Each structure stands twice: as structure tokens, then as C-alpha cells.
Amino acid sequence: MTDAILVLNAGSSSLKFSLFTAQDAEPALVVGGQVGGIFTAPVFVARDAAGQTVGEKSWETGARLGHDGALAHIIAWLPTRYGHDHRLAAVGHRVSHGGRTFEKPVRVDAVVVEELEKQIPFSPLHQPHNLAPIRILLARDPALPQVACFDTAMHRTQPVLEQMYALPRELDDAGVRRYGFHGISYEYIAGRLPDVDARAARGKTVVLHLGSGASMCALKNRKSVDSTLGFTALDGLCMGTRPGAVDPGVILYLFQALSMSAKEVETLLYKRSGLIGISGISNDMRDLLRSDNPEARLAVDYFVYRAAKEIGALAAVLGGIDGIVFTAGIGENSSEIRRRICEASAWLGIELDADANAGRETRISRPSSRVSAWVIPTNEELMIARHTGVVLGLIQARA
Numbered sequence: 183m184t185d186a187i188l189v190l191n192a193g194s195s196s197l198k199f200s201l202f203t204a205q206d207a208e209p210a211l212v213v214g215g216q217v218g219g220i221f222t223a224p225v226f227v228a229r230d231a232a233g234q235t236v237g238e239k240s241w242e243t244g245a246r247l248g249h250d251g252a253l254a255h256i257i258a259w260l261p262t263r264y265g266h267d268h269r270l271a272a273v274g275h276r277v278s279h280g281g282r283t284f285e286k287p288v289r290v291d292a293v294v295v296e297e298l299e300k301q302i303p304f305s306p307l308h309q310p311h312n313l314a315p316i317r318i319l320l321a322r323d324p325a326l327p328q329v330a331c332f333d334t335a336m337h338r339t340q341p342v343l344e345q346m347y348a349l350p351r352e353l354d355d356a357g358v359r360r361y362g363f364h365g366i367s368y369e370y371i372a373g374r375l376p377d378v379d380a381r382a383a384r385g386k387t388v389v390l391h392l393g394s395g396a397s398m399c400a401l402k403n404r405k406s407v408d409s410t411l412g413f414t415a416l417d418g419l420c421m422g423t424r425p426g427a428v429d430p431g432v433i434l435y436l437f438q439a440l441s442m443s444a445k446e447v448e449t450l451l452y453k454r455s456g457l458i459g460i461s462g463i464s465n466d467m468r469d470l471l472r473s474d475n476p477e478a479r480l481a482v483d484y485f486v487y488r489a490a491k492e493i494g495a496l497a498a499v500l501g502g503i504d505g506i507v508f509t510a511g512i513g514e515n516s517s518e519i520r521r522r523i524c525e526a527s528a529w530l531g532i533e534l535d536a537d538a539n540a541g542r543e544t545r546i547s548r549p550s551s552r553v554s555a556w557v558i559p560t561n562e563e564l565m566i567a568r569h570t571g572v573v574l575g576l577i578q579a580r581a
């Protein structure tokens with residue numbers, strides 16, 4: 183019987199899970215999947231490490247499983263298929279915000295949960311969902327070790343200037359500062375860098391995490407020195423439904439001149455802006471790239487424009503760059519977006535290899551390119567499994 187780590191990533195409408203073995207130095211994926219539509223029309227799917235579907239179930243439309251019901255289904259289903267060979271030894275969770283208190287993964291108890299609840303205002307649309315399965319499992323099985331891994335933790339190495347705003351100092355004391363997000367993804371990429379590009383790993387790299395949420399991180403010697411997301415997950419790049427950087431005066435205008443409520447402004451900023459806001463068609467980059475609609479084109483143009491602008495800003499922070507890495511849904515899958523961002527950033531010394539870019543290769547820059555360019559699929563689940571195993575002493579820490 184092998185010890186196993188269950189990784190959970192709880193969102194507003196889905197509960198994603200992955201089961202990893204915890205016996206060797208590196209966790210190995212056994213099975214992964216999700217329950218989607220947990221408040222509307224729940225659908226469960228599970229796939230093994232080879233991508234074969236090994237479990238499926240759907241509930242009738244209108245069934246409100248919630249996190250509780252979705253977790254109960256996953257926990258009941260796993261032993262029916264893997265119970266003979268695997269013993270659930272621990273659960274690792276993705277948690278959006280660790281605030282100032284948590285600079286690395288931590289074993290969770292009631293006191294930690296209470297502290298994490300204080301970060302909800304900093305991450306109102308992610309943190310409450312992330313905490314839901316932790317609370318449920320603490321109540322159900324207090325002896326089961328749980329570890330929280332934070333999207334903010336990687337960025338705590340950033341210098342003071344990068345973490346601050348030019349606001350009165352008492353606001354900084356109250357926690358109003360730049361935290362940065364997608365840190366679990368950046369940590370995974372930083373761990374892969376020495377294998378793909380030793381020079382960039384030792385030097386200066388900009389990582390572009392372009393998914394439905396999007397950000398960039400400047401790495402120096404694999405440590406985060408700056409990132410485009412700040413206090414909340416709203417800053418920086420244009421995202422699927424979030425605008426990226428907006429003059430704060432716009433927000434004042436929404437309140438004062440348009441008399442919008444705080445809830446309306448929150449919904450506007452988190453759900454109605456970005457690609458969906460500009461195009462009015464979709465928040466999915468695939469739909470926009472397929473469309474001839476001028477508003478869809480405008481949304482894509484803006485996405486690329488913002489990305490190129492932010493690469494320039496991070497290159498200035500780093501004092502030049504040695505490599506760039508594309509990752510997450512858009513970064514890993516869209517050769518067109520990669521091409522356009524690289525072309526807009528050619529002035530930095532990025533020479534794209536068009537065939538490699540179109541051919542799904544890892545290296546997408548020409549040998550002569552001063553700045554190397556890479557596509558590295560991220561693996562946040564593996565990163566969480568590693569952290570969980572290390573915090574609990576189930577596996578050894580890597581160098």
C-alpha cells in the first residue's frame with residue numbers, strides 16, 4: 183500500500199483534484215479530474231495519468247452539490263478504484279492568498295484557517311472557495327493532515343520597492359501592498375528552468391502565465407523580483423474577465439458619477455471586463471482568435487499590446503532579459519499569441535523560430551536569438567503535491 187497525496191483546487195464553480203503517490207522523491211500522478219458546475223449542473227470526470235477516462239458521472243440540472251457534495255463524491259469515489267493500492271496520507275490545497283503571515287506552505291489547523299479567512303477581502307472571489315474544502319475536511323477528519331500552498335508565497339522574495347505602493351505608510355501596515363499571484367505556477371517553472379536553459383535560470387527571465395487569469399513574473403536567479411499582479415488579482419495584463427491595470431480614478435468615477443455599488447464594481451472588475459468586456463463575445467481566447475468580429479480583434483490586439491508593454495517594464499526592472507517562458511492555457515496552446523507577443527518584443531533581442539513555435543516545440547527562439555524563448559507547460563498540482571509531501575516529511579525537499 184502506497185501513501186498518496188490528494189491535491190485540491192477549489193474554485194467558484196468547480197472542484198479540481200489530483201491524486202499523487204508520495205513514496206519516492208518525486209510525486210507521481212495517479213488520477214486527476216474535477217467536479218464542474220457544482221452549483222448548476224454538476225459533472226464529474228476523472229482521468230488516469232495516461233489521459234484515459236476512468237470515472238464519469240453527471241447530476242441533473244439544478245442539482246446544487248456545492249463544495250461539500252463535490253468533495254464527498256471525490257472522497258467516496260477514490261477508494262472504489264484506488265483504495266487497494268493507495269492510502270490517503272494527506273491533502274494539499276491551492277490557496278490564493280497567504281497575506282503577510284504565510285511566506286511558505288503550511289500545515290493547516292483551525293488557527294491557520296482563521297488567519298486565512300482574514301485574507302478574504304484581498305481575494306474575494308478565490309479565497310472563500312479555496313478555504314471551503316479545508317474547513318469541510320477539518321470537520322470530517324481532523325486527523326487527516328492538510329497543507330495550504332499559496333499563490334502569493336513565491337513573491338515574498340521581492341525587494342521592498344516592488345512590494346509597495348506610494349500610499350500613506352499606515353496603509354502598508356494594514357496590508358495594502360503588492361502580493362503577486364500565480365506563484366505556484368512560477369515556482370514550478372523556476373524549478374524546470376535549469377533543465378531547459380541554464381543561462382536564463384542563473385540570469386534574468388520573464389515568465390508569462392497566460393491563462394484565464396494572466397500575469398507575468400520577473401525572475402532573477404529563479405527568485406521572483408517583480409510581478410504584474412499586485413494587491414489583488416486585478417492588476418497588470420488584460421485577462422479573460424478582468425481588465426488588468428486601470429487608472430484608479432476610473433473606479434472613483436464608477437462610484438461617484440455613475441453611483442455604482444461596491445458589489446457592482448466588484449462584478450464589473452472581476453467578471454465583466456478584460457476579453458469579454460472588450461469583445462462582448464467571449465472570455466475564451468480560442469473564440470476570439472476564430473472570430474472575424476472587429477471587437478474580437480480589438481480584444482486580442484489589446485491583450486497582446488498589454489503583454490508587450492509589461493514585458494518591457496519587467497525587462498527594465500531586471501536590467502535586460504536572457505529568456506522568456508510562455509505557460510498556462512493561452513501561453514502553452516496559442517502559437518499565434520506567442521508569435522505576436524514575441525514580434526512586439528523583438529526590440530529586446532527575441533528572434534522567434536516560426537516553425538518551432540508552430541510545431542509545439544519547447545524552444546521557440548532561433549539559435550542566434552540573444553533572448554531565448556520557451557514554452558513550458560505549468561504543473562501547479564505537482565508543485566502542491568511536492569510541497570505537501572515535504573511539509574509533512576513524506577518526501578524529501580529538492581535542491
Ligand code: ADP
Pocket residue numbers: 392393394395422465466467468471510511512515516
Ligand atoms: P485557468 O486560469 O482557468 O487555469 P488555463 O490556464 O486553463 O486557465 O487557461 C484557460 C484559457 O486558455 C482559456 O480560457 C482559453 O482562452 C485559453 N486557451 C486554451 N487553449 C487555447 C488555444 N488552443 N488557443 C488559444 N487559447 C487557448
